[in-house]
Amino acid sequence: MTIQSSNSLALAGVSFSYGKAGLLTRQAPQQVLHSIDLRITSGTTTGLVGESGSGKSTIAKLLLGLATPSSGHVLLNDKPLNALSRLDLAKTLQMVFQDPYSSLNPRITIIEILTAPLRVHGVGDTASRRKGALRMMEAVGLTPEFAQRYPKELSGGQRQRVAIARALMLQPKIIICDEPTSALDVSVQSQILNLLLDLQREFNLGYLFISHNLAVVQHISDDIVVLQAGRVVERGEAQAVYFKPVHAYTRQLISAALTPP
Numbered sequence: 305m306t307i308q309s310s311n312s313l314a315l316a317g318v319s320f321s322y323g324k325a326g327l328l329t330r331q332a333p334q335q336v337l338h339s340i341d342l343r344i345t346s347g348t349t350t351g352l353v354g355e356s357g358s359g360k361s362t363i364a365k366l367l368l369g370l371a372t373p374s375s376g377h378v379l380l381n382d383k384p385l386n387a388l389s390r391l392d393l394a395k396t397l398q399m400v401f402q403d404p405y406s407s408l409n410p411r412i413t414i415i416e417i418l419t420a421p422l423r424v425h426g427v428g429d430t431a432s433r434r435k436g437a438l439r440m441m442e443a444v445g446l447t448p449e450f451a452q453r454y455p456k457e458l459s460g461g462q463r464q465r466v467a468i469a470r471a472l473m474l475q476p477k478i479i480i481c482d483e484p485t486s487a488l489d490v491s492v493q494s495q496i497l498n499l500l501l502d503l504q505r506e507f508n509l510g511y512l513f514i515s516h517n518l519a520v521v522q523h524i525s526d527d528i529v530v531l532q533a534g535r536v537v538e539r540g541e542a543q544a545v546y547f548k549p550v551h552a553y554t555r556q557l558i559s560a561a562l563t564p565p
């Protein structure tokens with residue numbers, strides 16, 4: 305039996321404003337997040353749902369250390385995230401983006417895309433990186449023939465499998481999935497969601513699953529946090545939030561998710 309270590313990434317009382325007021329700027333800073341508490345833990349999925357502009361991407365930026373809270377803290381295992389080196393951060397936290405068409409470099413082959421994170425961080429030698437990439441391709445359901453292909457030769461679902469494999473190359477503990485299925489055909493969406501669930505079990509990953517679609521979030525999440533205009537208006541166990549919503553905004557998101565576009 306292997307004992308898997310538990311990791312958590314958290315926002316504790318985080319507020320955030322874009323733009324700083326200064327002598328030369330008339331515009332007041334715009335506060336877009338208000339005292340947010342959020343936790344992502346190994347082996348579980350926290351769903352983050354809200355309409356466009358509610359602050360979901362800003363939360364992702366703060367978790368990735370790409371922005372600094374105006375107040376409050378970003379904590380990895382209850383210690384400040386900014387204490388981590390670039391390599392340790394990359395080994396802890398990775399991101400899968402919405403659009404598998406623009407997130408992969410079209411000029412390099414799949415094997416080069418997958419070995420790049422190891423090369424950039426000086427991990428392993430050429431042979432071990434290649435071996436690791438082929439192993440990860442297998443884990444995401446891509447046969448070895450894909451290694452020498454270019455992104456344009458792949459379908460949207462296959463590209464998203466590559467993007468997921470790339471995110472896993474440094475064996476991170478936590479993955480931020482930002483609308484990872486919304487650019488895909490409906491028939492492929494559930495395959496990718498099921499792949500994410502399989503990989504979570506295999507690698508004990510913690511996910512923050514960001515989406516505007518509460519039906520999709522409910523399918524994959526253990527807990528759901530509902531964000532409206534930068535404030536958490538509802539949170540709880542996924543089934544409870546989806547089937548017994550308390551807040552009117554949550555009910556609105558559910559009916560939007562059930563209405564065909």
Ligand SMILES: Nc1ncnc2c1ncn2[C@@H]1O[C@H](COP(=O)(O)OP(=O)(O)OP(=O)(O)O)[C@@H](O)[C@H]1O
Pocket residue numbers: 322323334336354355356357358359360361362363516
């Ligand atoms: N770089 C920026 N400068 C100023 N304001 C910004 C910036 N980025 C986002 N905002 C504002 O912050 C608020 C939250 O935006 P954010 O992109 O985090 O929302 P979101 O929920 O991720 O939306 P979407 O689903 O459309 O990506 C919005 O009012 C947006 O206009």
